[in-house]
Amino acid sequence: MWVTSQKARGFSSRLVNLVNRPFFHRYPEGDRACLLLHGLGGGVYELQLLAEVLYEAGWTVQGILYPGHDRPRAQMPASTWHQWYEAVVTAFKPLRDTHRTVAVVGFSTGGTLALHLADEYAVDALVLLAPFLRIYRPWFLPLAPETLVQSFGQWIPWVPRRSLPIRDRALRQAAEAACFFKSFNLQAVRSALNLIAQVAQELPLITTPTLIFQSHADTIVDPQGAQIIYAQLGSPQKELHWLKDSDHLLPLDVEREQVFAKVVAFLGR
Numbered sequence: 001m002w003v004t005s006q007k008a009r010g011f012s013s014r015l016v017n018l019v020n021r022p023f024f025h026r027y028p029e030g031d032r033a034c035l036l037l038h039g040l041g042g043g044v045y046e047l048q049l050l051a052e053v054l055y056e057a058g059w060t061v062q063g064i065l066y067p068g069h070d071r072p073r074a075q076m077p078a079s080t081w082h083q084w085y086e087a088v089v090t091a092f093k094p095l096r097d098t099h100r101t102v103a104v105v106g107f108s109t110g111g112t113l114a115l116h117l118a119d120e121y122a123v124d125a126l127v128l129l130a131p132f133l134r135i136y137r138p139w140f141l142p143l144a145p146e147t148l149v150q151s152f153g154q155w156i157p158w159v160p161r162r163s164l165p166i167r168d169r170a171l172r173q174a175a176e177a178a179c180f181f182k183s184f185n186l187q188a189v190r191s192a193l194n195l196i197a198q199v200a201q202e203l204p205l206i207t208t209p210t211l212i213f214q215s216h217a218d219t220i221v222d223p224q225g226a227q228i229i230y231a232q233l234g235s236p237q238k239e240l241h242w243l244k245d246s247d248h249l250l251p252l253d254v255e256r257e258q259v260f261a262k263v264v265a266f267l268g269r
Helices: 045-057 081-098 107-121 145-153 169-176 186-205 224-232 256-268
Strands: 024-027 032-037 060-063 101-107 127-129 158-160 183-185 208-217 238-243
Touching: 024 045, 032 045, 032 081, 032 107, 045 060, 045 101, 045 169, 045 256, 060 081, 081 101, 081 107, 081 186, 101 107, 107 127, 107 186, 127 256, 183 186, 186 224, 208 224, 208 256, 224 238, 238 256
Parallel strands: 032 060, 032 101, 101 127, 127 208, 208 238
Antiparallel strands: 024 060, 158 183
């Protein structure tokens, strides 16, 4: 069923084979399910290893691909957060109907989608991995990246994608082999920013128990976005854990084992 082993997830990361295909693995006689949501321009391969760990811990796991992310193409196509969210709800509702407990794990833009879902539906627990609230701004950039995207994204459809933000070399190679796109669609990025504006208003209303992970070394999202989410989230049960050696793609990077252990412990309460 799974293409990697526990050994491969640990020290022998060169053995990992990541696959960008939707998955649904029902744990025998289990009543706990976890929906895993990938990032913008990414895919379920980003959460594959974490899904394996959760399945081994007794969770039914499901990973989906959003519209605009569901097949390899020369360029990433345009799509909107409303389309992504519709796919999320379509997957979530059957899990909610058939399991006593349903948790949602969201990476990057998947975390923003997970927050919006928790505002509208009964989610038992949230895990946010490097949640996308602000774009990382290098010191040499004169304007906020959001301003540039909103301005030039109307006329420039794509920008080239650089190497995936993973410091673990073997996992980066495996992820780049699984990734569908070599570009980012700026219309999709603009739509993700519109989702962020919506979720920013909803944060005080969300009371779902929430676990947040963020790396200080993230080169894609502004790490302070995680602090803002933690401070403004209405949940009385919330935790923020900082990492220091990983880049953006936390579930595939050098501190992934630490992330996996804390996620399993948090969801198992």
